[in-house]
Every structure is written in C-alpha cells, then in structure tokens.
Amino acid sequence: MSASSYKTLSRPAQDEFTVQRSRFIGCASPVGSQEEAFGFIRLVREEHKDASHVCYAFIVGQNAGIMRYQDDGEPSGTAGQPIMEVLRQQGLVNCCCAVVRYFGGILLGTGGLARAYGKAASLAVSASGIALIEESLWLTVSLPYALWARLEPRLASLRLQIGQIQYAEQVSVRLLVRLEDLEQTKKAVIECSDGRAVIVPDDETAYCGWESA
Numbered sequence: 001m002s003a004s005s006y007k008t009l010s011r012p013a014q015d016e017f018t019v020q021r022s023r024f025i026g027c028a029s030p031v032g033s034q035e036e037a038f039g040f041i042r043l044v045r046e047e048h049k050d051a052s053h054v055c056y057a058f059i060v061g062q063n064a065g066i067m068r069y070q071d072d073g074e075p076s077g078t079a080g081q082p083i084m085e086v087l088r089q090q091g092l093v094n095c096c097c098a099v100v101r102y103f104g105g106i107l108l109g110t111g112g113l114a115r116a117y118g119k120a121a122s123l124a125v126s127a128s129g130i131a132l133i134e135e136s137l138w139l140t141v142s143l144p145y146a147l148w149a150r151l152e153p154r155l156a157s158l159r160l161q162i163g164q165i166q167y168a169e170q171v172s173v174r175l176l177v178r179l180e181d182l183e184q185t186k187k188a189v190i191e192c193s194d195g196r197a198v199i200v201p202d203d204e205t206a207y208c209g210w211e212s213a
Contacts, residue, residue, distance in 0.1 A: 006062050008094045010129035010209065012040075017119065021104025024116050026124030028097040030131075034060050034068070037096040044098040052103035055079035055117060058096035059087055074101075074117075078110050082118035086125060094133075097121045131209040135179045138163070138206075141189055142172045143197040151192040158185055159210075176208060 012029040027044050031037045037058035045054045057069035057080050069080030083097050099120040108116060143151065148171040155162060159181055163174030177185045189197050 005132060005134040006093050007091050007130055007132055008209075009092065009125065010131040013124060013127035013129070015120075015123035015127040017123065018104070019112070019116055020106040020108055022106070022108065022116070023100075023102040023104065024120040025100040025102075026097060026120035026122075026127075027100065028095065028121070028124035028128045030128075031058060031060065031094055031096045034058075034066050037068070040096050041098050044100060048100045048102075050102075051100045053079065053101040054098055055083060055101070056096065056098040057081075057084035057087060057121075059084075059093050062093060064093050074113060075110050078113035079117045082114045083121040086118055086121040090125060090130065092125070092130070097124055099124070133207050133209055135205050136176055136208040136210075137179060137182060138202040139175045139177060139185070140172060140200045140202075141175060141197050142170050142200075143189075143193045144170055147193045147196060148173075151189060151197070154188055154192045158188060160185060161208075178210065179205060 009028055009030040014025060014027040016023060016025040018024070025048070029040050031040060037060060041054070041056050048054060053072045053074055055070060055072045055074060058067070060066040067084065069084045071077070071079040079099065083099055087095060087097060099117050155175070159178065161176040163176060165174075166172040175185065186199055189199060
C-alpha cells in the first residue's frame, strides 16, 4: 500500500446477533465527512426509534484527523470505544459504524457489553467489505479490431478496471489503472498491439476504490 492510499469500507451494510436476549445490530458505511457520518447515524436512529441505545464511532480524514464516538447512555467505555477499536484495528478511515441495541432484560456487565458492541461492529465491517483507495488514472486505448482480440484476454490478467468500450473504425477502451501499475499496463498494451495502440491518459489522477486483498 503506497503512502497516498488508504482503506475504507466498500459499501453500506449491516449484520446482527443476539446475546442474553439483547439484540445487537451493527450498521457500517463509508463516509466522506463528519456531516455525512452524523447523517448516517441519524438515519440509523430514525430506522430504530424504539431501540434502547444507538452507539457509534467514526473516523474521517485520510490521516484520521477526526475521530468521534458515543456510548448513548451505556456505561462509559463499553460501547463507543469498542466500536472505534474495531475501525482502528482494521486501519480504516472515512467510515462510520453505529450499533443498535434492543435490551433483552438481562444485564451483560461492562465486559459483556464491550464484547457485544465490538462483535457487532466487526460483523458490520465484514458485511461491508474493505476497499483500498488508491491514486489511479484513466487511460483511453485505441487499436484495430484484430489487435483487440489479442489484447482483451491479456487485460484480464492485469489489475485494472475496464470501463466503456466503443466499436467504431477502431476499438476504443477506457482502462482505470493504479499509478503504481501504470507502466506495466502500458507495456502490456504495447506488446499485445505490436506498438500500434494509441494510449491517451487523462489529464488528472483520481482516488478510486480497489478491493483490498
């Protein structure tokens, strides 16, 4: 992972479990700002208006500049901190996790609560998946039809994302490539096309999501 890349959640997701009749629902989502994090928490609370507690933690900023958590009435250190610890252990940023609890009538104790909130957060993160956000570049590759038949299977072996393909006088394909894979990709295109492919990079790079290995 390069110095400019970071890990976050792939998609909004949730998972749940029940312990001692208390139901814990972990809800996780990528967020781009503190405002988005609070917006996500608000949506979770609106969906679970009758819940006993909705505790949360979020980390915003590529360098984790903003970190917030709340116990929402649970004993101090038993809810928000365990949720935050799950996010930190995974090295995640720009993400939010809220855990909903429906109290089942049996006290879990401080240790039991911390384990339950941490487990719910872990389940939510697992359901969401982790994306590696890396500096990437779009390339437009144009080449004759006969050479495209050679290049297409080669692209399947490279770590890149294939975008729009246009079939006109020639085949034109958009490729999203991580900066660290740029030269390797260009070399493969040149070799498969006998140097006849035209490669035009976009003017600017962008931070794009890649599934974390």
